[in-house]
Amino acid sequence: MKTPFFRQTWSMSAVMLNMFGQAMILSYTSSLLPALNHPDSPIKTDLHTSSWLGSILAVAGLPGFLLSSLTMAIYGRRITHLVMILPAVAGWVIIYFAQDIPTLMLGRALGGFSSSATVSLGAIVIGEYTSPKYRGVYLYLKNASVCMGAMCMHFMSRHLEWRTCALVALIPLIGALIITYTWPESPAWLVSKGQYERSQKAFYYLRGNTTESHKEFEDTANAQKAKISKIKIRLSYWGQVMNFFRKFTQKDFLKPLTIMLLATMVLEMSGRHVFPAYALHIMADITGEKTQSFFYALAIDFTITSSAVFASILVKIMNRRTLLFSTGFAAVGVLMSVCLYLFLASRDILPSDKNWVPISLLVVYFIFANLGCAPIPLALVGEVFPLAHRGVGSALSGIWISICFGAGLLSTPYLLVTIKAYGFFAVYGSIMGVSLLILYFIMPETKDRTLQEIENYFCCGKFANDVDDDEEAKKTMIGE
Numbered sequence: 001m002k003t004p005f006f007r008q009t010w011s012m013s014a015v016m017l018n019m020f021g022q023a024m025i026l027s028y029t030s031s032l033l034p035a036l037n038h039p040d041s042p043i044k045t046d047l048h049t050s051s052w053l054g055s056i057l058a059v060a061g062l063p064g065f066l067l068s069s070l071t072m073a074i075y076g077r078r079i080t081h082l083v084m085i086l087p088a089v090a091g092w093v094i095i096y097f098a099q100d101i102p103t104l105m106l107g108r109a110l111g112g113f114s115s116s117a118t119v120s121l122g123a124i125v126i127g128e129y130t131s132p133k134y135r136g137v138y139l140y141l142k143n144a145s146v147c148m149g150a151m152c153m154h155f156m157s158r159h160l161e162w163r164t165c166a167l168v169a170l171i172p173l174i175g176a177l178i179i180t181y182t183w184p185e186s187p188a189w190l191v192s193k194g195q196y197e198r199s200q201k202a203f204y205y206l207r208g209n210t211t212e213s214h215k216e217f218e219d220t221a222n223a224q225k226a227k228i229s230k231i232k233i234r235l236s237y238w239g240q241v242m243n244f245f246r247k248f249t250q251k252d253f254l255k256p257l258t259i260m261l262l263a264t265m266v267l268e269m270s271g272r273h274v275f276p277a278y279a280l281h282i283m284a285d286i287t288g289e290k291t292q293s294f295f296y297a298l299a300i301d302f303t304i305t306s307s308a309v310f311a312s313i314l315v316k317i318m319n320r321r322t323l324l325f326s327t328g329f330a331a332v333g334v335l336m337s338v339c340l341y342l343f344l345a346s347r348d349i350l351p352s353d354k355n356w357v358p359i360s361l362l363v364v365y366f367i368f369a370n371l372g373c374a375p376i377p378l379a380l381v382g383e384v385f386p387l388a389h390r391g392v393g394s395a396l397s398g399i400w401i402s403i404c405f406g407a408g409l410l411s412t413p414y415l416l417v418t419i420k421a422y423g424f425f426a427v428y429g430s431i432m433g434v435s436l437l438i439l440y441f442i443m444p445e446t447k448d449r450t451l452q453e454i455e456n457y458f459c460c461g462k463f464a465n466d467v468d469d470d471e472e473a474k475k476t477m478i479g480e
Helices: 004-027 029-037 047-075 077-097 101-129 132-159 162-168 170-181 187-192 196-207 211-234 237-249 251-269 274-287 293-314 320-346 356-373 375-380 387-418 420-442 451-460 470-477
Strands: none
Touching: 004 029, 004 077, 004 101, 004 132, 004 170, 004 196, 029 047, 029 132, 029 162, 047 077, 047 101, 047 387, 077 101, 077 162, 077 170, 101 132, 101 187, 101 375, 101 387, 132 162, 132 293, 132 375, 162 170, 187 196, 187 211, 187 387, 196 211, 211 451, 237 251, 251 375, 251 387, 251 420, 251 451, 274 293, 274 356, 274 387, 274 420, 293 356, 320 356, 320 375, 320 420, 356 375, 387 420
16 A cells, blocks of 8 residues: 555655756756867857856746746646656757757757756645655755756766767656656645645645644645635735735745745855856866866765765754754855865965865865755745745745856856856855855744744744744734
8 A cells, every 4th residue: 555655755756856857957068068169079169158058047047937936826736847847858859959059059948947947846846745754855855866967967978978968868857757747736736726625635645644634734724715715805806916016015925035035045155056067167177187077076976966865864853954054154164265275275375286185175065065055945945935925936036046046157167267266166155154144043943844834934923833822823824
C-alpha cells in the first residue's frame, strides 16, 4: 500500500528532476562558450555576445515569472508545471540544430523562460503538497537537485560535444513531464477556488487521513472560506483591481515581500547562479591558467553538491534561522578572506603561486553558502506568502530574482576583466553581509509550521499557538 510519504516523494520527484534539468540550462555556458570561442568553431562569438548568451536567461525569465504566476492562479499548479517545462524542451531542440548566434539566443531564451517560470512554482508546489515535517527536506533537496544538475553539465562539457550535451539535457525534463501528469491538483489552490470536496480528497491522498491532517485541512479551509465570502460580498471587478494595489499597504503582504527581496540578494550574492554559469572563467582567473581550471571547478561542484545534500539532513535538526545566519555570516567572512588573499597576492605581498590557498578557502565558502544562503531563500518563496497573496508575491519575487540574476550574469565577465576575482568577491560578499544583517531582524522561524500558521503570523504578528485571543486573531486574519 502506498503511504502518504511515498505519494509526496513521487510527486516531488518531478520538481527535483525539473530543477536538475533547469540547472543544466544555467550551466550550459560552460559547454557552449569554450566551444564557440575555439578558433575552429563555425559559429563565432565575442565577449559581448558571450555575456548575452549567459544573461539572456534572466531577460527571458521576466515574462516566465509573470506568466507562471498568472497561470498557476487561474489554472492551478499541475497544469502550469506541465506547460512551463515545454519551452525548455523546445529550447534544447533548437540549440541542437542551431547554426548561428540568433538561433542559439532563441534556444537559450526559451530555457530561461522555463527556468524562471518553474523555480518559484516548484517551491510553492513543495509547500502546498507536502507536510510540515517533510517540507524543509524537500525544499532543500530542490536546491541539491540544482547543484547536481550544474555538476553534471560541467562534467559533460569535458567529455561531450555541446550539441550532444543539449540532447542529454532533455532527459530529466521529459521525466518531470511524465511524473507531473500523475499529480493531483494542489489542495491549497482548490480550496482557494471554493472546491472543498476536491481539495479534501487531494489533501488526504497526499497527507493521509489522520487527526493531524484533518486539523490542518480544516484550519486552511475555514480561513479561506472566510476570505472568499468577504471578497464575494464586497468586491466588484474594479474592486478586485483596487484590491491588487491595496496589497501594497497590507503588512501580511509587505513583510513577506521584503523578506523575499532581501533573501534573493543573499541567494544571488552567494554565487548560486553565477558560479555554475562562469565556473571555468572564475577558476581560470584565480589560478592564472586554464588547463586545470576544469578540475578545480569540478572539485568545487562536488563540494557544493555534497554540502547541499547534507543540508537536506541538517534542516531536520536545526532551525531555519540558526542554519541561515550561522552559516551565512561564516560564509561572508570566508569570502572576504579569499578576496583579501587574492588582492595581496596580486600586489606580490603574498606568494601568487600557491593556488591551493584560495581554492581551499573557496571550498569552505561554498560549503557554508550551500548549507543556508542558497537553499533557504529558495525555500522561503514556498512558505512566507499567504495563500491570497501567493500568486502576486511569487510574481514580484520572480521579477526581482530575474533582475538580480540577469545583472549578475551580464556583469560577471566584465567584473572579472576589470576588477578581477578579488574585486568580484568583495562586491558580492559586502552585499550578502548587509542583506543577512537586515534579515536577522525580520525573518521568522518557519520550521515545522503549517502554511496556515505562517500565514497567521504575518497577519497577526504571532503564530497561532502564541495568540491569546483566537477570535481576535481570526478577525485580524480576514481583515475585519
